Amino acid sequence: MCGIAGALSPGLRHHGDALHALGRRMGDAIAHRGPDDAGTWADATAGVVLSHRRLSIVDLSPEGHQPMASADGRWVVAFNGEIYNHAALRAELAGLGHAFRGHSDTEVLLCAIAQWGVEAALERGNGMLALAAWDRVERVLWLARDRVGKKPLYYGWTTDRTFVFGSELAALRACPSLRAEVDPDALALLLRLDYIPAPYSILQGIRKLPAGSLLRLDASAPDAVPTTYRWWDALARQEAAIEAGFEGDEAAALDAFDMLLRDAVALRMEADVPLGAFLSGGTDSSLVAALMQAQSARPVRSFSIGFDNAEHDESAHAAVVARHLRTDHTELRADGRAALELVPRMATVFDEPFADSSQLPMALLCQLTRRHVTVALSGDGGDELFFGYGRYARALRNHARIGWLQRLPLAKRLASPGERARLGGWAALRAELAAEGLQGAARLRVSRWRDPERVVRGARRRNTAYEDPAALPRNGTHGDALMALDFACYLPEDILTKVDRASMAVALEARAPLLDWRVAEFAWSLPFSMKWKDGELKHLPKALLCRYLPSTLVHRRKSGFGAPVGDWLKGPLRDWAEAQLDERRLREEGHFDPAPLRAMWTEFQAGRRKWHTHLWGVLMFQAWRERWR
Structure with a gap:
């Protein structure tokens, strides 16, 4: 897991030192994503620079250093993510004559690109990634994002026609010629959804590459315009899976699901650093933890967070699940003060305004987990694939x-x-x-x-x-x-964004076995009656979990993963919120009409209306603007 950044700048052609300096600035801005190593690589004749910050997970040696060049010198890549099936690909590529210096998945991906091209290499891979690949022969820059959208990638143009890209907006802001003006359309999306979906971003002229997409920019053409297209179309794959259907009854589906998810978990348990699991006690995280423990010779490290507000606290149930699975369980108790201390930092952690209040417990959980391990498996994706909401x-x-x-x-x-x-x-x-x-x-x-x-x-x-x-x-x-x-929008732009920013803020890698593309296509092929049956949500995952846990621990009400922001805004966060919503400030900054916001704030404080969720999005934007202006 890492951070990538870079630029294609016609104005810096033949200025290698300036290109490296720009790459270092962009990489340093996202150093939290990869504290273990840093590198830049430049093609001065083309005005291209790639920057990389490394969180070492597989092959901790210098042989995993990035940006990495292919043996023939044609391809150079900067890669954020993991290719879980790299061992199988390595064996296939070795049979085709490729030699390997180390055992990193980056080197395997690079050889795959050299052998088959960018798109074909992506199709053969099973993993999560944001990728920048420079073809020195064709003088083409490729950017790619993984199938589901686990890893982020921003891109756009600066005022001097430099094309910039990076894992976070902070990397792009490090380019002096970037015009960082707020896009009001994106701000409205933030208020509507609690997040800003791709291809939009909070900054005018900057876009997010959608999940499963490729961007191609021909640097040899004057005034080149990038082209983007889907290399993996989730909707088309879902339609094909529904059309094909699953052949077999529920017992056969359970066996197939067990085998498939077990393999997806096993692939994601490979790491050269300590590894654990998020365990909320819900169906999905419990299922992942159970399959991890079933394939581990020693207790798996598991982590949960508990709140003093019972409505948002599932820690007791998580502890019971952990005891039954015999994991080595660690629980953080948060009385509210720890979460409140995080609120002013959310603008830094999330880099782009984000208003899903579960960002706070997720950030705390990642902080706790990172004290013990460097990789954590999660249960993300189960709700969107198996009808869980x-x-x-x-x-x-x-x-x-x-x-x-x-x-x-x-x-x-x-x-x-x-x-x-x-x-x-x-x-x-x-x-x-x-x-x-x-x-x-x-x-x-x-x-x-x-x-x-x-x-x-x-x-x-x-x-x-x-x-x-x-x-x-x-x-x-x-x-x-x-x-x-939800798979097209809510999952990649809310759930996976939340997990990526919260985990990478503390240099923790999060992996989601349920979002293995094979699991997704299996889920789509199932008849709907195996997902919602007799009023039970997520029927098949619960049935599978009953193979590993007593049914009394499986069939229970879902509590969710949130934070009591309404109580906080009337209590310890009231003064902070009042300052963010000051009428004069709102008027001078010019992003909002102050009158309806002040009316909402007054009604909320008087207890007449529950406007706290509406106000939270405004507050997160205000905090972000204050941090980044």
Whole structure:
């Protein structure tokens, strides 16, 4: 796990020292992602520089140093991530005549690119990555992001026409000619979703490469424009898996799932550094921990976090699961003070504004885990693949029940009530009646602000997967469609972003076996009845977990992973929030209309409305702006 950055600067051609200096500045800005080693490489004739910060996981020797050049000198790569099937690829490449200096997966990826080309090498790999590859012969720069979007990659142009890229915005900000102005459209997306989805970013002119995508930039062409395309299309793969279907009954599906996930876990247990697992006590993390322990000769290290607020505390159940699995378990108790101390740092940890309040317990959990291990496996992805969210069931229920109401003349005269729809009651019903189809019902479930463009000055509405009809699978059930939308947007841009930034802030590598592409395609092939059965969410994973845990520990209510921000904003964070929402400050900064925000703040403090989730997004942006201005 590492951080990458770089630039293609026509203005710095034949200025090798200046290119290396730029690369070092960009790499130093993301040094937290890779504290073990640093390197830059430049092609002065083309004005290209690659920078790398290394967190050593596989092959701790200097043979794993990056950027790394191929044996023939044609290819140079800077790589963030892990190729889990590198041993099998190494054997295949050795049979084709390739020799290896060390045993790093980076060298295997580099040889694969030299042998088959960038796209074919990516297709043969099984892992997570953000990649920059420079072809010295064709003078082409390639950028790539893994299938699911576990590793981030930003890119864009500066005012002097330098093309810059990096794992985080901080790397791009290190380029002096970057114009770091806020994009109001992206800010509105932050308020709507709690995150900013690809391809957008908070900075104008800077984009995020979408999951499963390749970018190609021909440096030999004057005024070259990068082209992007999908090298792995999740929606197309889901449609194909649904069409093919799973051949067998539930018992056969359990056996297949057990074998497939066991292999995915085993691949992710390879490391030359200490390794453990996040264990919340929920189905997915418990299943991963169980399969780790089943394949380990000694107790697996497991980690959980507990809060003094019972609504957000699953630590007691995690401890019971750990005792049953016989893991070596460590628990952090957080009474609120530790999380509160983190709030001002969130703007630094997340680099781009991010407002999912579970960022706080995740950051604490990563801090705890990093004291003991360098790699941690997580259960991320299970909800989006196996129908694990209660909001899925609510969306299906409301879509079915409200459909007939929407045909009544009265419904056609009702407009959505705006932000009050989040507060329940008649306003929520009016919003449901105004929703258009299943996609509209899904959008209501994931939208925080319903109309953020009214409060963000100069903002235009930007569509995401939740508005795009082309994001829906052409086959399958309504449940498959809901999961497809989240797999395209919520999973990579919220869940995986949260885990990446929180873990990399402390130089911890997080791995997600359930997001192995083979597991994903297996899940898509299953009939929907194996995911939601007799009202039970995530049926098949729970059935599999019952092979490793007593059913009483498996079938329980999901608590979620959040933080009591409402209590904090009325208590210890009140003064901080008041300063962030100061009316004069809001007016002078010019990003928001102060009046509705101040009205929300007043109603919330008076206990008349629960606006804390709406306000949290504004506060996270304000803190970010204060940190980075």
